[in-house]
Amino acid sequence: MATDRDSVLEAAVGVLSRRPTAHLDEIARAAGISRATLHRIFPGREALIREVGAHSLRKVAGALDTAAVEEGDAQSALRRLVDAVVPDAALCAFIAGESQLYDDPEINELWEIQDARVRALFLRGQQEGVFRIELSAGWLSEAFFDLVAGVGWAVQDGRLAPRDSAFSLAELFLGGALRRTETP
Amino acid sequence: MATDRDSVLEAAVGVLSRRPTAHLDEIARAAGISRATLHRIFPGREALIREVGAHSLRKVAGALDTAAVEEGDAQSALRRLVDAVVPDAALCAFIAGESQLYDDPEINELWEIQDARVRALFLRGQQEGVFRIELSAGWLSEAFFDLVAGVGWAVQDGRLAPRDSAFSLAELFLGGALRRTETP
């Protein structure tokens, strides 16, 4: 049974990433607690959503830390980031699908920080000659998160095996869909 | 002023792709009509959402037809598909973000048909030796639509210039983020 905040938040992400309009009853049931207890932990729906967003962003920030994206060559850093972020792909799916969060300044700032770190990674990679310069760092960052969210949804719905997710994400994003006769 | 069904549907997509929980007032205002007229055209919110989904899927099907994805070599077919679908990227963003649509069997079937066509394209490309076989056709299809939706959001929010959208999408998806010393 999940009684502490973080466990409830994890359960809430699982439900909300699929259906952002899920009722509090459903979220409470998913967390294994009653609606009354859910209300005791979080003052209301708005607060819950906000905390779920903040919690998700903290975990994304943790993944960026774990991957040490600021260190080493850019390609290896991105591969580390993929491995670190894929287990929390559902969180990214939630953040991506939740536009109303962007009204909250605190959430917005947290997101901006993480996005800037990823953009910086791509910019560094472009300067190192690792990443293509025809595609803007902003677009690379956005597309990367789109694919991470896509992986989250696909795994949740059983369309992609968790075992394959990191490989599929990294290979498609880095190498593209086209087959190459020789690797650079 | 938008009085016919399709104009209203287009306006509704513009609002709903950003905020799926937008009120009918907002949708009506975006379409330039009153809430009363909106109700005269569509019996209710549920019917409106369903029609918006069907309308979006019809346009995606039209894009697949326009691109003639079943003809020619797979890479050219995909590039044609990108050009055809990018103008309606917002529609894909709406479909991607709307999970509750999947309860409707008619919508589900329509979607399944289009997804199957795209999967067949990737399968054909893999058999032709154009697309990589390490990535499943199902994942390629899913990732492609994820990126199309991402383009739709990015363009809507002004983070990506419409002029660059087709190029950015096709190049990243086909070629990946890595810079190559030689093209195949």
Next chain:
DNA sequence: ATAGAATGAGACACCGGTGTCTCATCTGAT
């Protein structure tokens, strides 16, 4: 075993959105 705290189940009022109605106004055709 017992007291205190925490939880679950249910009841209930409140609120915002929706669906429906009426009526005034506007448009277009004759």
Next chain:
DNA sequence: ATCAGATGAGACACCGGTGTCTCATTCTAT
């Protein structure tokens, strides 16, 4: 000019979700 049809604005009841409360039950520490 006149009439029929369509539209907009507003009012209003209904409904589902939310927020709050109470009370019985369960868990936990002493």
